[in-house]
Amino acid sequence: MLALAAIVAPAAIVAVLGWVSLRQWEASADLLFREQARDMAAMAVEKVEMMLRHAEDAFLDRLQALLSGTGADARALDGLLRETPLVGRLYLFDQEGRALYPAAPRAGDPAVLARLQAEILRAGWDRGAKRELIADGQVCVAVILKSRDGRPALAAYTRDREILRRDILAATLGALESPTILAVLDHEGRPVYSRAPLADATRLLAVGFREGLPNWRVAAYQPAGASPRRAVRRQVTVFTAAFAALLGVIVAGIVATWRLMRRETEMARLKSDFVANVSHDLKTPLSVIRMFGETLEMGRVTDEAKRQEYYRMITRESERLTRLIDNVLDFSRIEGGRRVYETAPTAVEPLIRDTLEAFAYPLAQQGFTVDVRVAPDLPEVVLDADAVGQALANLVDNAIKYSAGRRALTVEARVADGRLALSVADAGIGIPAAEQERIFEKFYRAGRSETEGRRGSGVGLALVKHVAEAHGGTVAVESRPGEGSRFTLRLPVAGPCRES
Numbered sequence: 001m002l003a004l005a006a007i008v009a010p011a012a013i014v015a016v017l018g019w020v021s022l023r024q025w026e027a028s029a030d031l032l033f034r035e036q037a038r039d040m041a042a043m044a045v046e047k048v049e050m051m052l053r054h055a056e057d058a059f060l061d062r063l064q065a066l067l068s069g070t071g072a073d074a075r076a077l078d079g080l081l082r083e084t085p086l087v088g089r090l091y092l093f094d095q096e097g098r099a100l101y102p103a104a105p106r107a108g109d110p111a112v113l114a115r116l117q118a119e120i121l122r123a124g125w126d127r128g129a130k131r132e133l134i135a136d137g138q139v140c141v142a143v144i145l146k147s148r149d150g151r152p153a154l155a156a157y158t159r160d161r162e163i164l165r166r167d168i169l170a171a172t173l174g175a176l177e178s179p180t181i182l183a184v185l186d187h188e189g190r191p192v193y194s195r196a197p198l199a200d201a202t203r204l205l206a207v208g209f210r211e212g213l214p215n216w217r218v219a220a221y222q223p224a225g226a227s228p229r230r231a232v233r234r235q236v237t238v239f240t241a242a243f244a245a246l247l248g249v250i251v252a253g254i255v256a257t258w259r260l261m262r263r264e265t266e267m268a269r270l271k272s273d274f275v276a277n278v279s280h281d282l283k284t285p286l287s288v289i290r291m292f293g294e295t296l297e298m299g300r301v302t303d304e305a306k307r308q309e310y311y312r313m314i315t316r317e318s319e320r321l322t323r324l325i326d327n328v329l330d331f332s333r334i335e336g337g338r339r340v341y342e343t344a345p346t347a348v349e350p351l352i353r354d355t356l357e358a359f360a361y362p363l364a365q366q367g368f369t370v371d372v373r374v375a376p377d378l379p380e381v382v383l384d385a386d387a388v389g390q391a392l393a394n395l396v397d398n399a400i401k402y403s404a405g406r407r408a409l410t411v412e413a414r415v416a417d418g419r420l421a422l423s424v425a426d427a428g429i430g431i432p433a434a435e436q437e438r439i440f441e442k443f444y445r446a447g448r449s450e451t452e453g454r455r456g457s458g459v460g461l462a463l464v465k466h467v468a469e470a471h472g473g474t475v476a477v478e479s480r481p482g483e484g485s486r487f488t489l490r491l492p493v494a495g496p497c498r499e500s
């Protein structure tokens, strides 16, 4: 129990610590995820800006070259626009605000132009300055260039949204590896490009562009079901389950060890009892033999009949001694797995009579009524006569030993369900139901107070059980405390016999 507490207490501490650190882990996983998403978005912004700058600088270089060379030649400019699909519309003005290109404004152009005029008036004509502004719902880039006569000219262009999406945004963001979905939102918050459908995704954060795309942003979305908290929680569940399983195994181990230890201690106690009981059991017949031996030796017994009785006494007691020693020896053989059974077809009735014969004296002396009922048509049964006789002797010995006021012994033999049923019944002290299982265990002796004064080694019934099982049979007990017991050996009539 102490060991159990020693396991459970640290386990509880570990569980609490684990829970706390998992909470922190969960929070920091979330934070980390967000930070990674922010880094990712910032990187995407930089890359898009770079790509865009690269593409447009090339365009502007060629435009400047054209202006310095042929001037605002409509054919050349048309050609340049065709070769640069990214640029949607191009406008060129001189310093007085006269349109140099295109010659005829198209639908939507006036709004753009008005916005540009206003912007230029406000900002002045500093050369090289590049500005982005929103006109007519789209981004318009204005740049001051130098015309052929050395005077500044204003170039303004819009971008083709589709080409921007395909050649710049998709080309840049499509290649970025990230657990989040990156999307580009325009100045009105409409997605221009996203790497995956945004339907169920939740927006984590957005990073604005610094140049090229005013008020546009790169937003990081978390795909549905990919929450880092949920991932951590899954791990927590797995960890908890593993921890619980481990704890279970440890507790089971401790309980098993504790049980084993208890069994071992119990066994050690039973063994020491056994030694004391056996020694005492042997002493009784020995002292009887010695007493009569000495009496005879002294030559004081002159009566021949008396002398004969003393001799018989000595023989009987030495027979009992032999039986006791055989029991212990056989038991030790069984324990060592060295007991060998030799079977042969045997008549049952003589076996019973011989066994009872050995107990004739104590039975008569204690006033037992003995009832032997052997079925008349009993066949010969294949068995080890010595072993079965010994088992029977143990049962009869117990019936005598554990008798009380009423002294009656019934030995029965019949065939039932294809098996030989040998039963020994008494009207003795009986056995409590709770003990009936255990009395067949080696060294076990039931009800200490009841058996007190009745010496025994506790191996008798273990031996009976072994004999029964070696013959492929069983032994069972029916008993009620105070009323008596009936032990029944059931052996196959021509059953298998195994060595053990």
Ligand SMILES: Nc1ncnc2c1ncn2[C@@H]1O[C@H](COP(=O)(O)OP(=O)(O)O)[C@@H](O)[C@H]1O
Residues within 6 Å of the ligand: 394, 398, 399, 402, 426, 428, 429, 430, 431, 439, 440, 444, 445, 446, 447, 451, 455, 456, 457, 458, 459, 460, 461, 462, 485
């Ligand atoms: N006929 C019986 N009546 C009452 N109790 C019995 C009887 N036979 C066996 N027992 C109980 O079973 C226990 C085990 O019997 P056994 O193995 O023969 O050991 P032992 O007789 O040496 O004590 C006995 O100690 C006794 O408590």
Ligand SMILES: [Mg+2]
Residues within 6 Å of the ligand: 394, 397, 398, 456, 458, 460, 461
């Ligand atoms: Mg016994």
